[in-house]
Amino acid sequence: MRGRALPYLLVAPAVIFLTVLFFVPLVQTIALAFETRTGFGLGNFLRMEDDLNFHDAVVNTFRFVGLAVPLQLAAAMGMAMMLRHLGRGRDLVLWIWTIPLGLSDLAAGLVWLALLNDRGYIASLLFHLGLVAEPQSWLTYETPIALFAAVVIAEFWRATAIVVVILVAGLQLVPKEYAEAASVFGASPWRIFTRITLPLMKPSIQSALILRTVLAFEAFAVVIAIGGRNFPVLVSEAYNWQNFNQEPSVAAAYAVVVMCLSLLATVVWLWLLKTPAEQRA
Amino acid sequence: MSGRRAFYLTGVVVICAWVLVPLWLLAANALGGQPVIAAWPKPWFPGALSFATMAEFLAIEGVFRAMLIGFEVAVLCTLFSVALGLPAGYALARYTFRGANAFRLMVLLTRAFPVGILALPLTVGFIRLGLYDTPLGIALMHTALALPFAVLVSASLFQAIPRELEEAAWVFGCSPIQAAYKVVMPLALPGVSAVAIFAFVISWNEVFAASVLSARNRTLTAYLLAMLSESPLTYQFAGGLLLIVPSVLFIFLVRRHLFAMWGIASR
Numbered sequence: 001m002r003g004r005a006l007p008y009l010l011v012a013p014a015v016i017f018l019t020v021l022f023f024v025p026l027v028q029t030i031a032l033a034f035e036t037r038t039g040f041g042l043g044n045f046l047r048m049e050d051d052l053n054f055h056d057a058v059v060n061t062f063r064f065v066g067l068a069v070p071l072q073l074a075a076a077m078g079m080a081m082m083l084r085h086l087g088r089g090r091d092l093v094l095w096i097w098t099i100p101l102g103l104s105d106l107a108a109g110l111v112w113l114a115l116l117n118d119r120g121y122i123a124s125l126l127f128h129l130g131l132v133a134e135p136q137s138w139l140t141y142e143t144p145i146a147l148f149a150a151v152v153i154a155e156f157w158r159a160t161a162i163v164v165v166i167l168v169a170g171l172q173l174v175p176k177e178y179a180e181a182a183s184v185f186g187a188s189p190w191r192i193f194t195r196i197t198l199p200l201m202k203p204s205i206q207s208a209l210i211l212r213t214v215l216a217f218e219a220f221a222v223v224i225a226i227g228g229r230n231f232p233v234l235v236s237e238a239y240n241w242q243n244f245n246q247e248p249s250v251a252a253a254y255a256v257v258v259m260c261l262s263l264l265a266t267v268v269w270l271w272l273l274k275t276p277a278e279q280r281a
Numbered sequence: 282m283s284g285r286r287a288f289y290l291t292g293v294v295v296i297c298a299w300v301l302v303p304l305w306l307l308a309a310n311a312l313g314g315q316p317v318i319a320a321w322p323k324p325w326f327p328g329a330l331s332f333a334t335m336a337e338f339l340a341i342e343g344v345f346r347a348m349l350i351g352f353e354v355a356v357l358c359t360l361f362s363v364a365l366g367l368p369a370g371y372a373l374a375r376y377t378f379r380g381a382n383a384f385r386l387m388v389l390l391t392r393a394f395p396v397g398i399l400a401l402p403l404t405v406g407f408i409r410l411g412l413y414d415t416p417l418g419i420a421l422m423h424t425a426l427a428l429p430f431a432v433l434v435s436a437s438l439f440q441a442i443p444r445e446l447e448e449a450a451w452v453f454g455c456s457p458i459q460a461a462y463k464v465v466m467p468l469a470l471p472g473v474s475a476v477a478i479f480a481f482v483i484s485w486n487e488v489f490a491a492s493v494l495s496a497r498n499r500t501l502t503a504y505l506l507a508m509l510s511e512s513p514l515t516y517q518f519a520g521g522l523l524l525i526v527p528s529v530l531f532i533f534l535v536r537r538h539l540f541a542m543w544g545i546a547s548r
Contacts, residue, residue: 010372025399025403096297101532102531110518111521113518115303119319218398239489259398262395
């Protein structure tokens with residue numbers, strides 16, 4: 001009898017913990033977002049929508065996620081394929097490539113602030129090349145495109161590492177024999193990549209995309225570090241409403257929007273990159 | 282063939298530089314202080330480094346304290362994640378029981394949500410319970426982030442350890458708990474330490490929940506975020522470097538386990 005209860009006893013603490021600190025706050029967030037002075041309603045969402053920054057935050061968030069995540073996937077795929085051609089030194093290269101994995105988005109923002117501030121290294125480099133004459137201010141409200149590029153570069157620099165790790169781990173599960181067989185039959189490397197490697201890596205591409213999309217929707221410290229309040233995104237607005245305006249319910253409305261987007265993105269990736277049961281490893 | 286090899290090697294070196302050079306330049310800024318930051322144009326190679334700015338930054342009231350609090354929170358989060366995650370992972374790996382799949386699904390579901398922003402409604406409850414603005418409160422929230430990861434990774438760790446070893450221990454008179462403790466744990470230890478280090482890094486780096494759940498007792502991330510708008514660049518870069526150094530060290534320690542962990546945790 002004891003044997004039967006044992007697994008439940010082992011799992012119970014984690015279940016209770018996740019219930020109290022994940023499911024309860026999840027429900028509370030939704031409740032808080034719909035709670036108004038007069039009962040339940042869409043009041044907080046209307047206030048959120050009325051805010052000047054809301055439209056910018058939505059557009060910025062979508063542009064940010066829409067550009068950073070595909071760039072990361074493409075670069076990481078290239079990096080994972082490159083690693084296959086390395087013999088000695090592979091471990092060292094991998095370690096260097098995965099260093100940004102340990103960095104927070106705040107740290108990444110500060111790193112790129114050091115490079116991109118008006119007297120930063122990039123501006124200096126352009127000066128040495130004779131392209132600019134004086135310090136350049138790129139990270140202001142007047143230079144939205146440069147600011148956007150800076151934020152995407154910082155996130156790309158930081159978070160490509162995790163995609164590399166997931167794809168390399170996935171690539172290890174793909175048997176080399178398939179590619180060898182295709183090569184014997186005269187398939188070009190590109191054809192092998194698109195017809196064999198890529199389809200077989202679908203599960204890892206899928207989990208990389210889910211993880212990255214959810215985390216990219218959540219990124220906000222990188223945005224604040226580089227652009228201050230000049231580049232509002234949904235989560236930075238939630239942070240501002242909570243900390244500066246002292247309006248938790250409007251912050252919760254933002255949180256609900258971010259949660260819906262994350263959930264939607266997850267569902268889309270699960271559906272688009274579905275792996276039939278018989279193909280699973 | 283050798284032309285192609287040269288092409289790959291160049292690419293590899295360029296990417297290594299792409300990762301390392303920005304880190305080095307941040308360090309140059311953080312350690313060079315005001316003269317380096319204000320220099321225009323910057324010399325090709327940053328000049329002499331000194332720890333004066335760093336010492337000055339650490340002497341500001343609250344910085345060192347924020348580091349200690351960040352450390353305390355991360356250690357607590359690590360302890361909670363391992364203490365709750367290992368038994369659950371062990372159960373998933375060793376037993377077939379009703380609800381196992383539901384539990385797995387529950388753990389996976391947390392990944393579809395930005396867990397950090399769930400800290401928003403917790404402030405009220407935490408104030409009532411006396412957890413608001415305490416390291417324990419932030420650590421609890423961070424554990425919600427790190428625990429799913431700890432459960433999935435430790436499940437795969439235990440799966441990789443042959444059940445026969447444990448059964449042999451039972452035959453020789455160990456109770457299941459003794460067998461798990463004396464036979465399985467030593468074998469799982471390297472993997473478990475990797476789980477622990479990862480939980481530490483997740484907590485050390487988390488910004489949103491730490492900022493929302495604290496006012497005076499801020500972690501280093503929350504402290505830096507709050508002071509960004511009012512502090513000079515010297516301090517921002519010094520803070521950035523402080524934030525980066527521990528995580529890079531820790532990632533170095535777990536580098537061997539990184540792929541085994543993510544290969545499994547991403548399925």
